[in-house]
Amino acid sequence: MSFYAIVSAAMPQLLYGARLTILFSIAAIIMATILGLIFALFKLSPFSVLRKIGEVYVHIFRGLPLLVEIFYIYFALPMVLPMHKWFDPYFAPVAGAIALALNEGAYITEIVRAGILSVDRGQTEAALSIGMNGFQTMRFIVLPQAFKRMIPPLVNQFIQTIKDTSLLSAISLSELTRQGQIVISTTFASLQIWTAVAVIYLAVILSLTALSSYMERRFQIDQR
Amino acid sequence: MISVKNISKHFGRHQVLKDISLEIAPREVVVIIGPSGSGKSTFLRCLNGLEVVTEGRIVINGVEITHSKTNLSLVRKEVGMVFQRFNLFQHLSVMENITIGPRQVLKMSKVEAEQRAQALLEKVGLKEKAYSYPDQLSGGQQQRVAIARALAMNPIVMLFDEPTSALDPEMVGEVLAVMKDLAREGMTMAVVTHEMGFAREVGDRVLFMDEGCILEEGAPGQLFNNPREERTRLFLSKIL
Ligand SMILES: Nc1ncnc2c1ncn2[C@@H]1O[C@H](COP(=O)(O)OP(=O)(O)O)[C@@H](O)[C@H]1O
Numbered sequence: 443m444s445f446y447a448i449v450s451a452a453m454p455q456l457l458y459g460a461r462l463t464i465l466f467s468i469a470a471i472i473m474a475t476i477l478g479l480i481f482a483l484f485k486l487s488p489f490s491v492l493r494k495i496g497e498v499y500v501h502i503f504r505g506l507p508l509l510v511e512i513f514y515i516y517f518a519l520p521m522v523l524p525m526h527k528w529f530d531p532y533f534a535p536v537a538g539a540i541a542l543a544l545n546e547g548a549y550i551t552e553i554v555r556a557g558i559l560s561v562d563r564g565q566t567e568a569a570l571s572i573g574m575n576g577f578q579t580m581r582f583i584v585l586p587q588a589f590k591r592m593i594p595p596l597v598n599q600f601i602q603t604i605k606d607t608s609l610l611s612a613i614s615l616s617e618l619t620r621q622g623q624i625v626i627s628t629t630f631a632s633l634q635i636w637t638a639v640a641v642i643y644l645a646v647i648l649s650l651t652a653l654s655s656y657m658e659r660r661f662q663i664d665q666r
Numbered sequence: 667m668i669s670v671k672n673i674s675k676h677f678g679r680h681q682v683l684k685d686i687s688l689e690i691a692p693r694e695v696v697v698i699i700g701p702s703g704s705g706k707s708t709f710l711r712c713l714n715g716l717e718v719v720t721e722g723r724i725v726i727n728g729v730e731i732t733h734s735k736t737n738l739s740l741v742r743k744e745v746g747m748v749f750q751r752f753n754l755f756q757h758l759s760v761m762e763n764i765t766i767g768p769r770q771v772l773k774m775s776k777v778e779a780e781q782r783a784q785a786l787l788e789k790v791g792l793k794e795k796a797y798s799y800p801d802q803l804s805g806g807q808q809q810r811v812a813i814a815r816a817l818a819m820n821p822i823v824m825l826f827d828e829p830t831s832a833l834d835p836e837m838v839g840e841v842l843a844v845m846k847d848l849a850r851e852g853m854t855m856a857v858v859t860h861e862m863g864f865a866r867e868v869g870d871r872v873l874f875m876d877e878g879c880i881l882e883e884g885a886p887g888q889l890f891n892n893p894r895e896e897r898t899r900l901f902l903s904k905i906l
């Protein structure tokens with residue numbers, strides 16, 4: 443069979459996997475961004491308890507291999523917490539997405555924190571001095587300026603997240619990498635299928651990069 | 667209007683303000699001078715709660731801002747502050763810089779906030795800059811916008827922390843002119859500045875701060891021409 447014939451026969455399965463890869467990426471990126479924002483604010487909070495919680499979170503989830511985190515949440519936690527019953531029959535995807543989000547969220551925490559700290563303290567003081575409360579100051583003055591500077595490192599992290607979804611194959615979630623393995627197990631066409639898988643990953647990641655440079659340009663012009 | 671009773675401020679072990687008391691009457695313009703590091707900025711920042719005093723009481727318009735239950739945001743919207751380095755919101759246009767306070771804090775409608783902003787821009791002579799961004803303005807223009815931003819909240823007191831000392835000399839006059847107008851309109855003001863002309867022209871009282879204390883105070887003419895304290899004399903001889 444020709445290269446083309448093998449790949450096009452496998453394409454429906456691979457695209458199914460690509461769809462899941464994208465869905466897991468989106469879910470993890472959204473959750474990780476929310477976690478990152480919350481824990482970054484914790485780490486910058488005046489309350490030492492919150493700061494400590496933020497630090498512990500980052501240390502644990504940035505300190506462990508992602509694969510171990512996935513296994514821990516999927517295999518180990520259900521031994522003490524019947525999570526697999528709560529989410530039955532979707533426990534695998536839920537555990538996978540949570541593990542990814544917690545891990546990427548730890549990196550995003552540091553990105554957001556650095557972004558917020560990069561905004562001059564005078565901006566906060568000026569906002570407070572016109573009567574804004576802490577929330578309004580963050581929302582209208584600090585975060586918009588921090589966000590612009592956070593775009594490049596965030597995009598890096600989002601790319602990392604997309605690549606990391608391939609580890610979900612280890613708990614048999616049929617994302618792109620797993621689908622590749624399945625196809626190969628019946629066709630034995632390693633070279634052709636892994637090439638196709640690689641091309642699909644690159645296509646997904648390059649479209650994210652294109653989107654982000656568009657956003658960066660837009661923010662530079664409209665929002666400054 | 668402002669009543670300061672025996673305030674002290676420490677940064678760790680370092681005592682920056684030492685038992686300061688001061689009354690500022692409505693419509694009064696108080697000018698604060700003193701060597702660098704004497705605590706002038708810290709004192710002003712205590713007056714709007716940007717720094718928390720370690721001892722003493724500050725009452726502004728009947729509200730004790732040093733009370734732990736006081737909502738500082740409510741106090742700050744009545745106390746305008748102008749900073750040495752302008753601190754305009756870099757990501758917002760001039761118009762947005764001025765309207766964001768009224769809209770978010772006073773919950774004013776966009777139309778009303780923008781009308782008032784226009785009027786304020788006219789007052790500070792920057793009508794045509796409403797849709798510029800801070801980094802497109804000169805220092806003097808930025809500082810005038812910063813004054814308009816503070817005035818947009820309709821404050822009862824304005825605090826100025828060396829508003830002209832980050833400016834090129836040719837821009838000092840335009841900012842002082844706006845401040846003099848304000849003083850003549852009856853705004854209550856506390857101004858840290860070494861602009862003696864300003865102090866003589868509109869200042870009611872001059873305070874000389876040294877090492878965290880108000881060492882001497884008096885009418886501008888008296889304090890500049892006949893200072894009682896040797897330290898004041900020495901300081902004046904350096905800056906005049
Ligand atoms: N946030 C701070 N932390 C520690 N020390 C400070 C802080 N702000 C000011 N100081 C110290 O307080 C003293 C008075 O500072 P400041 O009020 O800025 O003086 P001035 O405005 O008269 O030059 C200085 O010795 C300065 O180093």
Ligand SMILES: [Mg+2]
Pocket residue numbers: 706707708828
């Ligand atoms: Mg100062």
